[in-house]
Amino acid sequence: MTDSAMTDPAITDSAKKLVLVVACALVDADRRVLIAQRPEGKAMAGLWEFPGGKVEPGETPEEALIRELREELGVDTKTACLAPLSFASHSYENFHLLMPLYVCRRWQGLPQPREHVALKWVRPQRLREFSMPEADLPLIAPLCDLL
Numbered sequence: 646m647t648d649s650a651m652t653d654p655a656i657t658d659s660a661k662k663l664v665l666v667v668a669c670a671l672v673d674a675d676r677r678v679l680i681a682q683r684p685e686g687k688a689m690a691g692l693w694e695f696p697g698g699k700v701e702p703g704e705t706p707e708e709a710l711i712r713e714l715r716e717e718l719g720v721d722t723k724t725a726c727l728a729p730l731s732f733a734s735h736s737y738e739n740f741h742l743l744m745p746l747y748v749c750r751r752w753q754g755l756p757q758p759r760e761h762v763a764l765k766w767v768r769p770q771r772l773r774e775f776s777m778p779e780a781d782l783p784l785i786a787p788l789c790d791l792l
């Protein structure tokens with residue numbers, strides 16, 4: 646590594662693995678957003694996140710999100726019901742997260758916490774009262790603006 650690569654944060658950041666994760670703000674009729682609490686034993690345990698997960702090879706982001714919503718919450722939706730809102734680009738210690746956030750207002754089924762400890766419907770203005778992953782914090786303002 647050159648001297649400049651060791652001191653320039655842009656260059657050192659680019660050495661981190663880029664991880665593509667899709668996330669979704671499910672929005673109910675009262676304009677509340679669904680957040681889910683991460684279980685013990687996982688990184689960032691106890692934090693409240695938007696449902697979603699990593700995009701697997703061969704999947705579009707929308708396919709990945711539809712799969713994750715089914716696996717994590719037991720709800721079904723389709724691409725036409727997923728509206729891109731914003732994205733997070735955040736450097737964690739071991740990887741750089743790129744996370745598009747979609748809004749979904751139409752789905753089938755009642756969300757169940759299949760992989761999380763708990764689920765909560767929250768008005769976007771109250772999201773700051775919950776501990777969320779650092780990457781998610783800039784996503785709160787666009788949700789407040791929208792809802």
Ligand SMILES: Nc1nc2c([nH]c(=O)n2[C@@H]2O[C@H](COP(=O)(O)OP(=O)(O)OP(=O)(O)O)[C@@H](O)[C@H]2O)c(=O)[nH]1
Pocket residue numbers: 666667668687688689693694695696697698699742778779780781
């Ligand atoms: N689903 C989701 N993941 C988020 C959010 N914010 C955030 O930093 N992440 C990070 O993005 C990654 C999500 O990938 P994941 O859900 O497939 O990974 P995981 O750690 O739960 O499990 P895994 O690595 O065993 O698959 C995690 O590192 C998670 O901490 C968020 O709002 N929603």
